[in-house]
Amino acid sequence: xxxxxxxxxxxxxxxxxxxxxxxxxxxxxxxxxxxxxxxxxxxxxxxxxxxxxxxxxxxxxxxxxxxxxxxxxxxxxxxxxxxxxxxxxxxxxxxxxxxxxxxxxxxxxxxxxxxxxxxxxxxxxxxxxxxxxxxxxxxxxxxxxxxxxxxxxxxxxxxxxxxxxxxxxxxxxxxxxxxxxxxxxxxxxxxxxxxxxxxxxxxxxxxxxxxxxxxxxxxxxxxxxxxxxxxxxxxxxxxxxxxxxxxxxxxxxxxxxxxxxxxxxxxxxxxx
Amino acid sequence: xxxxxxxxxxxxxxxxxxxxxxxxxxxxxxxxxxxxxxxxxxxxxxxxxxxxxxxxxxxxxxxxxxxxxxxxxxxxxxxxxxxxxxxxxxxxxxxxxxxxxxxxxxxxxxxxxxxxxxxxxxxxxxxxxxxxxxxxxxxxxxxxxxxxxxxxxxxxxxxxxxxxxxxxxxxxxxxxxxxxxxxxxxxxxxxxxxxxxxxxxxxxxxxxxxxxxxxxxxxxxxxxxxxxxxxxxxxxxxxxxxxxxxxxxxxxxxxxxxxxxxxxxxxxxxxxxxxxxxxxxxxxxxxxxxxxxxxxxxxxxxxxxxxxxxxxxxxxx
Amino acid sequence: xxxxxxxxxxxxxxxxxxxxxxxxxxxxxxxxxxxxxxxxxxxxxxxxxxxxxxxxxxxxxxxxxxxxxxxxxxxxxxxxxxxxxxxxxxxxxxxxxxxxxxxxxxxxxxxxxxxxxxxxxxxxxxxxxxxxxxxxxxxxxxxxxxxxxxxxxxxxxxxxxxxxxxxxxxxxxxxxxxxxxxxxxxxxxxxxxxxxxxxxxxxxxxxxxxxxxxxxxxxxxxxxxxxxxxxxxxxxxxxxxxxxxxxxxxxxxxxxxxxxxxxxxxxxxxxxxxxxxxxxxxxxxxxxxxxxxx
Numbered sequence: 117x118x119x120x121x122x123x124x125x126x127x128x129x130x131x132x133x134x135x136x137x138x139x140x141x142x143x144x145x146x147x148x149x150x151x152x153x154x155x156x157x158x159x160x161x162x163x164x165x166x167x168x169x170x171x172x173x174x175x176x177x178x179x180x181x182x183x184x185x186x187x188x189x190x191x192x193x194x195x196x197x198x199x200x201x202x203x204x205x206x207x208x209x210x211x212x213x214x215x216x217x218x219x220x221x222x223x224x225x226x227x228x229x230x231x232x233x234x235x236x237x238x239x240x241x242x243x244x245x246x247x248x249x250x251x252x253x254x255x256x257x258x259x260x261x262x263x264x265x266x267x268x269x270x271x272x273x274x275x276x277x278x279x280x281x282x283x284x285x286x287x288x289x290x291x292x293x294x295x296x297x298x299x300x301x302x303x304x305x306x307x308x309x310x311x312x313x314x315x316x317x318x319x320x321x322x323x324x325x326x327x328x329x330x331x332x333x334x335x336x337x338x339x340x341x342x343x344x345x346x347x348x349x350x351x352x353x354x355x356x357x358x359x360x361x362x363x364x365x366x367x368x369x370x371x372x373x374x375x376x377x378x379x380x381x382x383x384x385x386x387x388x
Numbered sequence: 389x390x391x392x393x394x395x396x397x398x399x400x401x402x403x404x405x406x407x408x409x410x411x412x413x414x415x416x417x418x419x420x421x422x423x424x425x426x427x428x429x430x431x432x433x434x435x436x437x438x439x440x441x442x443x444x445x446x447x448x449x450x451x452x453x454x455x456x457x458x459x460x461x462x463x464x465x466x467x468x469x470x471x472x473x474x475x476x477x478x479x480x481x482x483x484x485x486x487x488x489x490x491x492x493x494x495x496x497x498x499x500x501x502x503x504x505x506x507x508x509x510x511x512x513x514x515x516x517x518x519x520x521x522x523x524x525x526x527x528x529x530x531x532x533x534x535x536x537x538x539x540x541x542x543x544x545x546x547x548x549x550x551x552x553x554x555x556x557x558x559x560x561x562x563x564x565x566x567x568x569x570x571x572x573x574x575x576x577x578x579x580x581x582x583x584x585x586x587x588x589x590x591x592x593x594x595x596x597x598x599x600x601x602x603x604x605x606x607x608x609x610x611x612x613x614x615x616x617x618x619x620x621x622x623x624x625x626x627x628x629x630x631x632x633x634x635x636x637x638x639x640x641x642x643x644x645x646x647x648x649x650x651x652x653x654x655x656x657x658x659x660x661x662x663x664x665x666x667x668x669x670x671x672x673x674x675x676x677x678x679x680x681x682x683x684x685x686x687x688x689x690x691x692x693x694x695x696x697x698x699x700x701x702x703x704x705x
Numbered sequence: 706x707x708x709x710x711x712x713x714x715x716x717x718x719x720x721x722x723x724x725x726x727x728x729x730x731x732x733x734x735x736x737x738x739x740x741x742x743x744x745x746x747x748x749x750x751x752x753x754x755x756x757x758x759x760x761x762x763x764x765x766x767x768x769x770x771x772x773x774x775x776x777x778x779x780x781x782x783x784x785x786x787x788x789x790x791x792x793x794x795x796x797x798x799x800x801x802x803x804x805x806x807x808x809x810x811x812x813x814x815x816x817x818x819x820x821x822x823x824x825x826x827x828x829x830x831x832x833x834x835x836x837x838x839x840x841x842x843x844x845x846x847x848x849x850x851x852x853x854x855x856x857x858x859x860x861x862x863x864x865x866x867x868x869x870x871x872x873x874x875x876x877x878x879x880x881x882x883x884x885x886x887x888x889x890x891x892x893x894x895x896x897x898x899x900x901x902x903x904x905x906x907x908x909x910x911x912x913x914x915x916x917x918x919x920x921x922x923x924x925x926x927x928x929x930x931x932x933x934x935x936x937x938x939x940x941x942x943x944x945x946x947x948x949x950x951x952x953x954x955x956x957x958x959x960x961x962x963x964x965x966x967x968x969x970x971x972x973x974x975x976x977x978x979x980x981x982x983x984x985x986x987x988x989x990x991x992x993x994x995x996x997x998x999x
């Protein structure tokens with residue numbers, strides 16, 4: 117193997133992801149003060165919070181896209197600082213909020229690139245790799261789109277391609293930043309179902325979402341962030357109380373669950 | 389494209405200012421007995437020059453493709469990272485200031501091409517926010533302006549020697565045996581090998597910095613390495629054939645339009661073939677069209693490349 | 706434009722033409738000493754040989770060895786291409802007349818606007834030598850001296866071209882060194898000197914072209930196989946042997962007779978680039994130094 121690469125020890129019993137006290141400073145400004153998150157196998161955690169609370173910065177921090185300046189991040193017991201390149205790619209896949217849409221690339225080619233971490237330089241795709249790629253495309257409901265140019269896709273289709281790319285990476289954790297932000301109701305429901313399916317197969321999913329009703333419906337746990345800190349963690353029912361929503365978002369609202377459906381009843385205008 | 393290259397290669401060996409029967413050309417290649425002058429012309433003049441055309445064309449095609457991928461900018465070419473003006477300055481130092489040491493011309497062009505690129509990378513890739521595409525491109529423009537100004541100053545200081553410099557500046561190959569290649573081949577080798585290893589990382593980068601990072605790559609590092617490969621290839625090309633930056637800009641676009649894909653797995657190798665074929669064909673024309681007078685290849689390249697490019701451009705949209 | 710305007714314009718054009726035609730005729734009043742600047746080396750040496758003295762001459766790039774000793778202490782003006790001398794210096798010098806060359810034609814207008822008359826006196830062919838001397842003589846009012854000078858120049862040429870052997874070696878004359886070999890053609894100054902000295906120019910069959918130089922295919926050089934190669938560096942170089950070595954080591958030309966027989970020479974002092982009144986001497990030295998037929 118490559119020179120200077122230490123062997124790392126993966127702890128199968130440790131949580132998939134354990135982040136505590138994570139700090140991120142950009143320029144001279146500390147964007148992330150202190151954030152914690154734990155993710156177990158077969159669990160979907162939603163990170164919620166108002167705009168500018170530091171949700172994306174936190175996710176990028178524990179995913180290693182922007183290395184944190186403080187706190188600890190461990191993937192299956194291995195410290196983030198020991199993870200680079202292929203090893204990091206084997207731990208988690210990250211789906212960005214606004215994806216670049218290059219023209220002149222087909223869906224098939226894009227998803228193939230997602231699998232490339234499994235290849236040595238100059239090595240081609242094996243039949244096993246091709247199976248994984250085909251399955252990823254099927255999972256993301258993009259079958260039949262393989263030869264379409266990315267430049268011709270709608271926002272929802274592009275979002276699904278991004279998820280297919282991440283799935284092809286074959287890592288046990290999927291971190292997605294607002295994957296449903298640009299989607300209509302039907303597409304949002306389809307992606308939600310798919311994510312739950314992945315979780316039921318033992319994957320861990322971290323989702324950054326704005327929509328509290330959606331978070332409450334699909335997440336096993338929610339993490340609430342405000343002003344660069346995680347301020348509450350727990351099941352949606354326990355955490356997303358009217359009082360917390362009022363404190364964090366400054367809006368009077370109530371989360372209503374009924375027969376597997378969820379809704380946020382918001383007092384849009386002052387009635388006093 | 390490979391067929392076009394083979395065709396250009398054969399034409400380049402078969403045609404020249406001096407008419408040599410095809411049987412003699414084939415005879416020389418297979419080591420048969422042919423008239424000594426014919427053998428000399430084929431072995432010492434045409435063959436090395438054809439190989440140079442292939443290498444330089446391929447290098448510029450690959451350099452352009454690497455840079456356009458690395459900087460995610462369709463207008464990127466070796467000018468953008470200062471290589472062209474740096475190499476031009478290095479050549480002028482010899483041609484204008486020290487013509488007696490003309491054998492150092494390729495090395496000087498190579499060295500200053502790399503120095504200019506090094507300065508651009510130093511400014512563009514270091515410090516806070518380093519590796520930002522706009523910053524790299526702006527640094528490139530500034531460094532290019534610096535070296536162009538120095539070149540212009542040299543040219544106005546030695547106006548009587550400028551005619552000798554023109555051939556380098558417009559770009560052209562020369563028939564000087566294997567000497568140039570013997571000096572420069574390690575740089576070609578390094579550049580091509582590095583470029584081959586950058587194909588997959590550049591594909592990742594094409595899907596966006598975040599996706600590349602998700603796949604465990606470091607976008608800044610990919611940019612830097614791909615730009616280094618481009619700088620080395622373009623400098624080596626300039627050392628042999630002067631300034632032909634047009635090739636680096638247009639070839640990758642031509643290839644993308646022809647192939648209908650932006651995948652570097654396709655664009656980089658095919659750019660190498662297309663660049664080699666186009667330069668070899670253009671050089672054959674430049675050598676023969678006004679024979680026994682030789683024209684610089686630069687204008688012919690434009691003459692061949694631009695109509696083809698414009699035709700494809702119209703067809704594509 | 707209104708009618709009176711048009712008439713006025715026509716009158717002005719006519720007036721301008723009259724003035725310029727009038728100015729073209731040399732004023733023959735030799736009594737009035739003129740202040741003359743001789744920018745071209747040919748005019749400078751022609752002047753002293755006619756017994757006139759320029760107030761300044763153009764600096765020669767190729768060194769001063771061909772300069773007439775009588776010009777050694779004359780002020781020498783640096784020249785830039787294609788503008789010629791510095792205009793402020795010229796304004797201060799305020800000569801009546803400048804013998805220039807078409808090489809510096811771009812600066813001519815400016816000199817004229819300073820009230821300085823500019824006359825081109827720089828022959829680019831051996832056949833132009835006599836008419837140029839005549840022209841200089843007229844402008845200086847020294848027709849008799851001019852005739853003497855013409856006679857002496859032609860005598861030197863006649864002596865230098867005497868007894869040429871019938872066999873004429875093939876000579877390649879290249880301008881400058883670099884990655885391109887610019888070959889001298891028959892209409893260049895150096896090309897004419899070599900032909901007068903008994904050489905055949907290697908030009909690949911290219912006839913006369915404006916400029917007098919052409920980038921020749923190396924294949925043609927090999928095929929024509931020159932017996933002698935003469936390199937003409939721009940200006941003077943201190944490393945003559947280095948220049949010759951570069952040519953001798955040129956892999957492309959190594960099979961030519963010139964390199965095989967070690968007949969590669971470097972020309973100095975601009976003798977093949979810059980015309981002078983010493984045409985005869987240059988032809989003679991070409992024969993003894995390079996063609997070895999004298």
